[in-house]
Amino acid sequence: MSQSNFGGRRSDGQSGGAAGHNRAGQGRSGANRRDDRNDSFNPAGAGRTKRGGGGETRRNDKGRERNRKAQFSREFSESAPSARRRSSDPARLTAYQVINAVVMDDSYANLVLPKTIRANHLDHRDAGFATELCYGTLRHQGTYDAILAHCVDRPLEKTGKQIMTALRMGAHQILSMRVPSHAALNSTVALARAEIGSGPAGFINAVLRRVSERSPEEWQDIIQADAKDEYTRLALSKSHPAWVVRAFRQALAAHGRNPEEIGALLDADNAAPVVNLVALPGLGSLDEALDKGAEEGTLVQGSALYSSGDLGRLESVREGTVRAQDAGSQLVARALADAPLEGTDRAWLDLCAGPGGKAALLGALGADRGAQLLANESAKHRAKLVESSLKPLTQGSYKVVTGDGRKISSTVEKQSLLPSGMHPGQLFDRVMVDVPCSGLGALRRRPEARWRKTPRDIAELLTLQKELFDAAAAQTRPGGLIAYVTCSPHMAETQNIVLDILKSGEVELLDSAAALRNAALKDSAGNSVLAGELDPAHVLDERHPSQTTAQLWPHIHGTDAMFFALFQKK
Numbered sequence: 001m002s003q004s005n006f007g008g009r010r011s012d013g014q015s016g017g018a019a020g021h022n023r024a025g026q027g028r029s030g031a032n033r034r035d036d037r038n039d040s041f042n043p044a045g046a047g048r049t050k051r052g053g054g055g056e057t058r059r060n061d062k063g064r065e066r067n068r069k070a071q072f073s074r075e076f077s078e079s080a081p082s083a084r085r086r087s088s089d090p091a092r093l094t095a096y097q098v099i100n101a102v103v104m105d106d107s108y109a110n111l112v113l114p115k116t117i118r119a120n121h122l123d124h125r126d127a128g129f130a131t132e133l134c135y136g137t138l139r140h141q142g143t144y145d146a147i148l149a150h151c152v153d154r155p156l157e158k159t160g161k162q163i164m165t166a167l168r169m170g171a172h173q174i175l176s177m178r179v180p181s182h183a184a185l186n187s188t189v190a191l192a193r194a195e196i197g198s199g200p201a202g203f204i205n206a207v208l209r210r211v212s213e214r215s216p217e218e219w220q221d222i223i224q225a226d227a228k229d230e231y232t233r234l235a236l237s238k239s240h241p242a243w244v245v246r247a248f249r250q251a252l253a254a255h256g257r258n259p260e261e262i263g264a265l266l267d268a269d270n271a272a273p274v275v276n277l278v279a280l281p282g283l284g285s286l287d288e289a290l291d292k293g294a295e296e297g298t299l300v301q302g303s304a305l306y307s308s309g310d311l312g313r314l315e316s317v318r319e320g321t322v323r324a325q326d327a328g329s330q331l332v333a334r335a336l337a338d339a340p341l342e343g344t345d346r347a348w349l350d351l352c353a354g355p356g357g358k359a360a361l362l363g364a365l366g367a368d369r370g371a372q373l374l375a376n377e378s379a380k381h382r383a384k385l386v387e388s389s390l391k392p393l394t395q396g397s398y399k400v401v402t403g404d405g406r407k408i409s410s411t412v413e414k415q416s417l418l419p420s421g422m423h424p425g426q427l428f429d430r431v432m433v434d435v436p437c438s439g440l441g442a443l444r445r446r447p448e449a450r451w452r453k454t455p456r457d458i459a460e461l462l463t464l465q466k467e468l469f470d471a472a473a474a475q476t477r478p479g480g481l482i483a484y485v486t487c488s489p490h491m492a493e494t495q496n497i498v499l500d501i502l503k504s505g506e507v508e509l510l511d512s513a514a515a516l517r518n519a520a521l522k523d524s525a526g527n528s529v530l531a532g533e534l535d536p537a538h539v540l541d542e543r544h545p546s547q548t549t550a551q552l553w554p555h556i557h558g559t560d561a562m563f564f565a566l567f568q569k570k
């Protein structure tokens with residue numbers, strides 16, 4: 001839920017309105033048909049709204065508020081799809097189909113949504129509505145479930161998945177999209193009637209009426225009154241699993257920031273990111289994008305912010321010389337490429353390259369200087385993506401190989417697997433180790449991801465992350481540079497791995513933050529935009545103040561939460 005809707009909590013704990021007086025199930029229409037897709041329902045299960053609240057004070061999240069443009073600041077009026085085409089509402093149907101694919105088939109919304117939009121022939125406006133409805137519903141699922149639990153007299157787990165999808169979609173429209181309640185309700189019920197059945201539609205109607213009887217602020221008071229501690233309060237109000245809230249709070253402190261920024265960080269995760277573009281150096285130009293409404297990037301050179309719709313209408317994107325890439329990803333690739341290096345600078349390695357975003361930028365930057373890139377990826381289908389990502393680069397300036405990065409030493413023994421200018425056994429000058437990680441730094445991009453991750457997923461990755469770094473370091477020449485990168489701020493995947501890496505004594509930690517600052521844009525006075533409050537630096541050991549790691553944050557830098565540690569081989 002957007003800050004604009006759920007930010008102003010009542011301090012008196014009163015939760016006015018007359019919620020709870022209608023028994024759900026009243027008003028359901030038609031036979032209580034059980035859905036033939038096995039979705040269970042029980043119209044009598046929609047229950048009274050429990051009254052909540054009670055003496056909680058208004059809280060302000062401290063910290064900077066960047067990238068916090070209200071996610072739902074657009075008013076979706078009665079001219080929203082429901083009202084325009086009551087008989088068939090392809091935008092809501094699209095969102096419903098995608099969310100069902102996510103919750104029932106473990107699909108990824110960002111992959112299924114574009115296909116479903118095409119299949120349902122949505123125009124630009126309906127596609128925008130469907131995207132907001134789908135992504136917003138998935139992101140805020142935790143909060144909506146907490147609210148819905150107050151409106152249904154039985155555990156939500158016993159409510160069928162399709163019914164839950166419709167309920168969450170309805171809640172999102174009512175509480176966060178500012179679709180007028182009657183339009184949100186009627187359209188959701190019509191959709192449910194067509195897709196699930198008349199009985200479930202009656203149940204959904206009754207439950208959503210409960211939801212619409214209170215304001216977003218009143219609902220926040222009610223669900224937060226259920227919280228047993230601060231982590232749960234934030235988890236419920238800002239729709240994140242409590243373990244993620246805890247891990248993020250620790251990470252803020254561990255990376256030298258104020259843990260009180262946690263609310264702003266969680267809000268940033270709930271906001272749709274602006275699309276960042278990168279023009280491949282020496283190959284692409286942002287002119288066309290800028291002509292078509294993009295704005296110059298503010299963090300990293302050669303980048304632009306694009307919020308003018310379908311990227312496919314840009315020729316430069318279609319030909320692959322301009323592509324969408326998070327500014328944080330651009331920055332870490334440039335920081336590795338631009339960091340000062342003595343001696344040879346001709347052989348570059350990207351050990352975990354799929355799908356090839358950073359490899360393309362590195363490859364283009366390297367080719368400009370006569371360096372060659374070996375891009376390695378363990379998953380075959382992702383190696384193909386790397387291949388196509390690197391296609392615009394000069395032939396012969398790179399090679400893509402499929403293999404376990406931990407065995408890169410055997411790959412580099414074979415001439416046939418190396419770019420033409422490299423020879424077997426040659427050590428690398430610059431190496432990117434962008435390890436497989438939890439992805440907790442990109443939750444705003446993958447709306448369902450937060451509900452799928454577990455702490456166990458992280459534990460399982462740690463050994464692999466360290467082994468990949470070790471394999472990379474073994475193939476780096478003395479004096480060569482190695483960047484350890486994760487799209488996660490979780491301490492286990494960041495600071496703790498760095499401490500572990502340093503134990504070997506084979507590499508030295510450099511001033512990683514300075515490398516990022518140097519790669520970032522400069523202000524009018526010639527200072528890096530990453531100086532001052534935006535400085536991502538953290539000193540691990542006070543005895544070595546010039547050895548830093550760097551952490552970017554969505555709420556501070558407007559990027560994914562990228563972690564960057566730059567090492568030099570001794």
Ligand SMILES: C[S@@+](CC[C@H](N)C(=O)[O-])C[C@H]1O[C@@H](n2cnc3c(N)ncnc32)[C@H](O)[C@@H]1O
Pocket residue numbers: 329351352353354355356357358359376377378379382403404405406434435436437487
């Ligand atoms: C965080 S992603 C890399 C993103 C990439 N650098 C980019 O910018 O597009 C990590 C990649 O590592 C790959 N990977 C996982 N295990 C690996 C291994 N043992 N060796 C090499 N790559 C591996 C994953 O398949 C995934 O594509």
